[in-house]
Amino acid sequence: VAPCINPCQNWIVGSALLDSKTWWQTTSFSGKLLSCRVGRHSEYFLDSGLIEVRAPRVLVLDLIRTGEIMARSGLIFSMRCVFLAILFHFGYGFICRKTLAFVPLQTSAYQSSRVVETRCTSLFMTIEPKTTEDASAIPPSRPHDVEFISPLLKYGYKPAVDAWESGEDVKKPILLYLPGFDGTFLSPFLQFPELHTIFDVRCMTISTKDRSTYEELKVGVVQYLESISVPSAQNVTSDNAENEKTEDSGRGGWIGRLFGKEKVKRRPVYLAGESFGGILASDVALTILKGNTNIDLQGLCLINAATCYDRSRLAAEAPRVAEYPSWLYTAGLLRLLPLFTDEYSASQLLRILKAEGLPSVIDDETREAYMGRVAFSLPFVIPYIDQGVLQWRLTEWLSYGCNYMLSRLSEFKQFKDFRTLIVAGEKDATLPSIDECERIASLLPRRSTLHIVEGAGHASTCGARVDLAALFRLTFSELKKRKSRTAMKEEAAAGTGAAFGMVPRYDNATIGLNPLKYWNKSYFKRFDPN
Numbered sequence: 001v002a003p004c005i006n007p008c009q010n011w012i013v014g015s016a017l018l019d020s021k022t023w024w025q026t027t028s029f030s031g032k033l034l035s036c037r038v039g040r041h042s043e044y045f046l047d048s049g050l051i052e053v054r055a056p057r058v059l060v061l062d063l064i065r066t067g068e069i070m071a072r073s074g075l076i077f078s079m080r081c082v083f084l085a086i087l088f089h090f091g092y093g094f095i096c097r098k099t100l101a102f103v104p105l106q107t108s109a110y111q112s113s114r115v116v117e118t119r120c121t122s123l124f125m126t127i128e129p130k131t132t133e134d135a136s137a138i139p140p141s142r143p144h145d146v147e148f149i150s151p152l153l154k155y156g157y158k159p160a161v162d163a164w165e166s167g168e169d170v171k172k173p174i175l176l177y178l179p180g181f182d183g184t185f186l187s188p189f190l191q192f193p194e195l196h197t198i199f200d201v202r203c204m205t206i207s208t209k210d211r212s213t214y215e216e217l218k219v220g221v222v223q224y225l226e227s228i229s230v231p232s233a234q235n236v237t238s239d240n241a242e243n244e245k246t247e248d249s250g251r252g253g254w255i256g257r258l259f260g261k262e263k264v265k266r267r268p269v270y271l272a273g274e275s276f277g278g279i280l281a282s283d284v285a286l287t288i289l290k291g292n293t294n295i296d297l298q299g300l301c302l303i304n305a306a307t308c309y310d311r312s313r314l315a316a317e318a319p320r321v322a323e324y325p326s327w328l329y330t331a332g333l334l335r336l337l338p339l340f341t342d343e344y345s346a347s348q349l350l351r352i353l354k355a356e357g358l359p360s361v362i363d364d365e366t367r368e369a370y371m372g373r374v375a376f377s378l379p380f381v382i383p384y385i386d387q388g389v390l391q392w393r394l395t396e397w398l399s400y401g402c403n404y405m406l407s408r409l410s411e412f413k414q415f416k417d418f419r420t421l422i423v424a425g426e427k428d429a430t431l432p433s434i435d436e437c438e439r440i441a442s443l444l445p446r447r448s449t450l451h452i453v454e455g456a457g458h459a460s461t462c463g464a465r466v467d468l469a470a471l472f473r474l475t476f477s478e479l480k481k482r483k484s485r486t487a488m489k490e491e492a493a494a495g496t497g498a499a500f501g502m503v504p505r506y507d508n509a510t511i512g513l514n515p516l517k518y519w520n521k522s523y524f525k526r527f528d529p530n
Helices: 132-136 158-166 189-195 214-229 254-259 276-290 306-311 313-322 326-339 345-353 365-381 387-405 409-414 433-443 468-475
Strands: 011-018 024-027 036-038 041-043 051-055 058-061 121-127 146-149 174-178 200-206 245-249 262-266 268-274 296-303 419-425 448-453
Touching: 146 214, 174 214, 174 276, 189 365, 189 468, 200 214, 214 276, 214 387, 268 276, 276 296, 276 306, 276 387, 276 409, 296 468, 306 313, 306 387, 306 433, 313 326, 313 387, 409 433, 419 433, 419 468, 433 448, 448 468
Parallel strands: 174 200, 174 268, 268 296, 296 419, 419 448
Antiparallel strands: 011 121, 024 058, 036 041, 051 058, 146 200, 245 262
C-alpha cells in the first residue's frame, strides 16, 4: 500500500487527521524527530514542547487542544483538524487506521513496520528532504523489504474485516507468525480462519529482494511488537480490556500529568515461529523476557524449529546447490524439493479438488472461499529463490541463527512459568524435527506441550493434518472458551493416510464451491484501511 520510492531521493512519512482526543504513539529507530517540509511550506516540531520521550525509541505527541499545530501545505483540510508529519531518521513509516500496517523497509537502518492504533483517516505522501545534503546523507545499503501484515484482511476474509471495522479485533490477543526461510505465510494459511476465533493474527513476510541480517530481523520484530502492544488512548479507556494487562506509568502524557499517573494497557502477545522462524521466535522471546519492553508475551509456539539446522539434510545439501552453475541451479532446486514434501500432500489436494473432503479447519463457505482466493494467488506469491537469496539465507539466517541459539535455549529455564507449544512433523525430511522437539522440551520449563503431526512433512506440518488453534487452547488455558475444541475433530482424527485431518464437506455437495463465488459479497469483503 505504500508508494514505490527511491529511498535516496524521498522519504515516506505518515500523516493523519486527528482531533484533540486522539493519543498518538509511534516509534522511531533513532528516537529523533526531524523537521520536515510539506510542499512549499515547512513545519518544525523540534523543541515545540509537545514531544516527550517516554521509552527508548518511542515518541509521544500530546495534542492538548485542537489546532495547536496547523497544516499550511495548500491541501484541503478542515480548520478543526490537525495535520502532523513525522520524518523518521534513515527510514520511513506510515500510520494506518486501527492496527494494520505493512510497509517494505528500504533504507540502511533496519526498522520495523510502524503501527498506530487509532481510528483516524490515514494519508500517504512523499516528503522531500529539506536540503540536498540531507538526501546525500543516506548511504547506499543492502535492501530491506520486510512487511508485517494481517493475511486475513489481505485476502478479504469477511469475519476478519468485520471484526476490524467494529473494533472487535483489539479485544483479542495478538498472534505474530514468523515464517521459514522462504519468507511467506503460505505454510499455515489454512489455519488462520480458525486461529482468528482466538487471535488477531499477524504475519511477518520477507521478499526475495531483502538482505536483512539475522540481528536486523530480530530488532525489527521486537520493535514491531512494541509498537502494537500498547493500544491508543481510545482503546485504553474503553471497556474492551478483558485481555489486556494494566500497569501504571508515571511518564504519561498531559492526561497522566494532570491526574498523576496514566493507565497503560498492554495486549497479550503470542509468538509462533516455523522452521527458520522458530529460531527467530525463540530469540525474540528471550529478548522480551530478559529485557525491559512494553510487550506482554504470554507464550511461544515452535513448529519444526530450525535450531537443529546444523544436523539437518538441508545443511548438507542446500549449500552445494547454491554454488551450482547458473544453468544447473533450477535443477538443483528441484532436487531439494523432496526434502519439503510428504506422501500425503498431493492426495489430500486431490481429495479437495474432487470434493471428497475438506481440511477439518475449513468448515463453511466463507472459509472455503478464503482458501480458494489464496490458492488462486499462489502463482504470484510463491517466491523464486535465486542463488544469491539462497546463499544469503542459508548463511546469514539459518547457519548464524542456529549457532547463535545453540547455547541460549537453556536460558528459558530461568522463566519457570513461561509456556511453550512445540510442534513437529512426523515425516520431516528437511530437519530432524522430532529429535529437536524432544531436545528443546528438555531445555525449556516443564510447562511445555509437545505435539507430533502424524504423517506430515516439513512444508505441510501446518496444513490439513493439524488443528493449530485447538493446540493453542490446550496449551494456554486462558484461550479456552465454553465448547471450544482442544483437539482435532474426532472424525478428522479417526482418518488414516490421506484421510487424516480431513472431514466430509460441510454441505455434502459433490462439487466444490464455484470459484466465481470466491469474491461474492457473502464470503468476501475488501479491506479498506481508510
